Amino acid sequence: MDKVVNRWIRIIFYGVLLIVVLSILAQISDLVQLLIISALLAYVLDPVVSRMEGRGMSRTVATVLLFMVSGFMASVFAVFSMPVISSEFVDMREGFDPEKTRLLLAKIDTFIRNELSFLGLQDLSLTGSMAQTFIDYGKALFQNLRSVVSVFSSLIITPFVVFFLLKDGRQIKKGLISLVPNRYFEFFLNLIYKMDQQLGNYLRGQFLDAFIIGVLSTIALLLLDVKYALLIGTFAGFANLIPYIGPLCGAAVAVLVSLLETGDLLQVVYIALAFGIVQLIDNVFVQPNVVAKTVNLSPLVVLFVVIIGGRFFGVLGMLLSVPVTGILKVLFQEWQQTSQQYHLRYTPEASAAGQLVAARAGQQDQSDIHYIGTRRAGSN
Amino acid sequence: MDSFWGNIFRNRESEEDSLYAILKRIPIFRSLKNREVRAVERILHQRDYQPGEIVFQQGNPGVGMYIIHSGNVEVIFEPTGQVLAELSDGEFFGELGLIDESPRSATVVAKSDCKLFGFFQSDLRDLIDRNPRLGVKIVMQLVSTIGERLKRSNEQVQELRSELYVLNQKEHTTELSDG
Numbered sequence: 001m002d003k004v005v006n007r008w009i010r011i012i013f014y015g016v017l018l019i020v021v022l023s024i025l026a027q028i029s030d031l032v033q034l035l036i037i038s039a040l041l042a043y044v045l046d047p048v049v050s051r052m053e054g055r056g057m058s059r060t061v062a063t064v065l066l067f068m069v070s071g072f073m074a075s076v077f078a079v080f081s082m083p084v085i086s087s088e089f090v091d092m093r094e095g096f097d098p099e100k101t102r103l104l105l106a107k108i109d110t111f112i113r114n115e116l117s118f119l120g121l122q123d124l125s126l127t128g129s130m131a132q133t134f135i136d137y138g139k140a141l142f143q144n145l146r147s148v149v150s151v152f153s154s155l156i157i158t159p160f161v162v163f164f165l166l167k168d169g170r171q172i173k174k175g176l177i178s179l180v181p182n183r184y185f186e187f188f189l190n191l192i193y194k195m196d197q198q199l200g201n202y203l204r205g206q207f208l209d210a211f212i213i214g215v216l217s218t219i220a221l222l223l224l225d226v227k228y229a230l231l232i233g234t235f236a237g238f239a240n241l242i243p244y245i246g247p248l249c250g251a252a253v254a255v256l257v258s259l260l261e262t263g264d265l266l267q268v269v270y271i272a273l274a275f276g277i278v279q280l281i282d283n284v285f286v287q288p289n290v291v292a293k294t295v296n297l298s299p300l301v302v303l304f305v306v307i308i309g310g311r312f313f314g315v316l317g318m319l320l321s322v323p324v325t326g327i328l329k330v331l332f333q334e335w336q337q338t339s340q341q342y343h344l345r346y347t348p349e350a351s352a353a354g355q356l357v358a359a360r361a362g363q364q365d366q367s368d369i370h371y372i373g374t375r376r377a378g379s380n
Numbered sequence: 381m382d383s384f385w386g387n388i389f390r391n392r393e394s395e396e397d398s399l400y401a402i403l404k405r406i407p408i409f410r411s412l413k414n415r416e417v418r419a420v421e422r423i424l425h426q427r428d429y430q431p432g433e434i435v436f437q438q439g440n441p442g443v444g445m446y447i448i449h450s451g452n453v454e455v456i457f458e459p460t461g462q463v464l465a466e467l468s469d470g471e472f473f474g475e476l477g478l479i480d481e482s483p484r485s486a487t488v489v490a491k492s493d494c495k496l497f498g499f500f501q502s503d504l505r506d507l508i509d510r511n512p513r514l515g516v517k518i519v520m521q522l523v524s525t526i527g528e529r530l531k532r533s534n535e536q537v538q539e540l541r542s543e544l545y546v547l548n549q550k551e552h553t554t555e556l557s558d559g
Contacts, residue, residue, distance in 0.1 A: 050506070050509055050510050051509070053510040053511070054509060054510045054511060054512060174425065177425060178425065178426070182427060182429060182433055182434075182435075183433075183434070185427065186436055186440065186443050187440075189443050189444075189500060189502065190441060190443050190481075192502075193443075193500075193501070193502035196502070341440070341441050341481075342440050342441070352456065352457075352458050352459060352460065352461035352487075353434065353437075353438075353454075353456040353458065353461065353487040353489050354434065354489075355461065356456060356461045356463075356489075357431075357432040357489055358432075360432075
């Protein structure tokens with residue numbers, strides 16, 4: 001009975017602790033996001049630095065060189081693409097062409113009134129109410145996206161943290177391992193090694209997949225002459241980090257923009273087809289070769305974590321929620337597998353070696369008593 | 381103030397030098413250049429054990445080898461508790477754990493206060509990726525050490541077989557003479 005009560009007390013204690021930790025993390029969500037993004041980037045870039053080290057460079061030189069090359073590439077990207085993306089972004093933020101939006105909504109309004117009269121929605125005034133709501137919502141969404149992590153802090157702090165994680169990551173890991181008690185040392189070492197392998201494969205696969213989908217979507221949208229192609233393509237790439245929901249979101253944004261800009265239904269069909277082909281390429285060629293199969297998350301889990309991520313950390317939280325859940329799943333799987341290999345319940349006292357040591361310790365105690373006894377006797 | 385820092389650095393240096401000397405005596409690292417030994421030193425994990433503390437247990441997956449910097453350990457065969465060997469400063473154990481994750485063949489217990497340095501499979505793999513030349517040198521020496529040990533085990537098996545054959549012959553002769 002006591003054991004059951006103790007177990008419940010422990011469960012409640014850990015539950016409360018988890019809630020407290022989560023609320024603290026939510027309070028400092030900007031910092032947590034920065035750390036998560038930096039850690040993910042460092043993880044993805046680590047093999048590149050290690051390979052450069054293999055060519056005879058020191059870790060510091062390799063990290064500096066990687067940063068210089070990345071900085072150069074980012075500058076080139078910024079010079080050529082950022083004006084396009086930022087102007088696309090500003091255009092989008094300003095709201096879509098109000099006249100076209102009004103016309104499209106009027107069309108939908110008329111369609112519902114005439115064709116779907118049985119629904120009893122004759123008093124519906126989409127044009128008035130929805131147009132304003134939609135435009136406001138569009139503005140609010142992108143304002144939130146910008147304010148999630150301020151551009152300044154991201155640009156300065158993230159590379160700084162990534163640099164130190166890359167350069168000193170091995171020492172940090174070694175320092176953390178040294179804190180593990182002797183009894184669990186080998187277990188943890190084995191666990192960390194296996195997690196490291198799984199996580200590395202998973203994260204690198206996810207990022208490479210997102211990058212390929214981003215490029216393919218942008219090319220498809222450029223070919224179809226869709227406005228904001230680069231911005232939507234980039235969004236589709238990032239959204240692809242979220243299975244099931246992500247690809248739909250990418251396609252939905254492209255369809256919506258096309259509808260509001262041109263109102264051409266044929267182009268909508270082409271966009272849907274293009275996204276379908278991109279997804280087909282992703283499922284048939286990219287994912288089987290790039291993404292680790294060990295981290296398959298069920299649609300229900302994906303839905304829940306995306307909602308939770310969005311609730312606590314906004315749009316960025318939604319994007320990061322799936323990789324973070326993937327990481328947690330890998331940690332749990334490896335913990336379970338490694339625990340099965342180790343006799344964690346096998347106390348040292350129960351082993352022959354442990355008994356031998358205990359017996360020796362007992363003998364030593366007795367000999368001490370005997371020694372003290374004889375000395376006392378002698379002294380008397 | 382100078383003497384304070386001097387003492388700290390002298391102790392640290394002497395500790396590093398003694399580890400360096402120990403590593404140079406171990407067959408796996410014997411053929412390495414000074415710079416390479418220093419590179420190995422950087423990836424070792426220092427662990428301190430009290431008397432009676434278990435370093436690793438028989439049956440658990442091997443993760444790597446340990447080098448004794450100071451202190452004594454006992455190698456114990458689990459089902460019987462028989463002490464197979466006692467190892468001290470400068471000796472090493474568990475090197476098969478560098479090759480694969482096969483279960484440890486014995487339990488190792490600290491007999492006195494021990495300072496051990498662990499060299500683990502994950503770090504060896506990482507080293508092979510980062511510095512293949514050094515990694516291959518270590519692996520070749522490791523293979524050579526294990527091969528040497530296998531040769532010795534084969535010789536012992538041969539000797540035991542011969543002894544068994546002689547014993548069987550003797551028993552057979554006794555049976556014949558009794559009959």
